[in-house]
Amino acid sequence: LQGYVGFANLPNQVHRKSVKKGFNFTIMVVGESGLGKSTLVNTLFNAPLYPPKDHVGLSEESPKTVGIQVLNTDIEENGVRLKLNVVDTPGFGDFINNEERPLAQGAYIEFMKRLHNKVNLIPVIAKSDTMTNEEVAAFKERILLDIAHHKIKIYHAQHYDCDDQETINETKDVMSKIPFAIVGSDKAVETSDGRVVRGRSYPWGTIEVDNEEHCDFVKLRQMLIRTHMEELREFTNDIQYENYRTEKLVGLGY
Ligand code: GDP
């Protein structure tokens, strides 16, 4: 199994001082309950940050948490400390008229519009193993059209101060997968040719999380954790915070 998460290559990206102290990274996952949010976080960090529900002792009848939950955890890799904050929004969208799914977008669009100047939005398609390749392609197109139509700003990876063509191509390749079609699984399964992988088994075969032919998980992780984590953090701190302040000042009549 993939033994490491990959943020330890950050010394290339971050100043030495903050590497020693450890650095903060905050992710918020949004979507209705059962969509696969907790599984995705576990899969990204290769650790059971969210233990299975029956281990927590929640019965099926227990009321769903609809409040925001924040989980803080320290992960260390090759001497680099990552203070990871995961903001879970259990149940967002649960109260939307389910008849209209996946067109329960009215609320998602409003939500994204409220957030797009405050955070880096990265759209993903959950459980892409339940869709055919054609359905995934069509869904991606629809999402991008909606995002453009509603003028929603999603995160665009930059490659400034980089004139290395290989990096530029890599970044373009990652960006071309947005919205990332994701399969999450924190379980090991065996493939028909005897390999043990993270994936999901079906009567007709196994979908592998870490296989780029099967889904975009590897690309999402690459961007989020291995190559653009520092840029994502800087963008939120410097630019988005400035936007937020400007908005507040304007609101105050300055
Ligand atoms: P959350 O409520 O959004 O946090 O959803 P969970 O992560 O708890 O997942 C809900 C259910 O969906 C669990 O039974 C997971 O095993 C399953 N699940 C999670 N990710 C995937 C996926 O990529 N594909 C499929 N088919 N099922 C998934």
Ligand code: MG
């Ligand atoms: Mg959850």
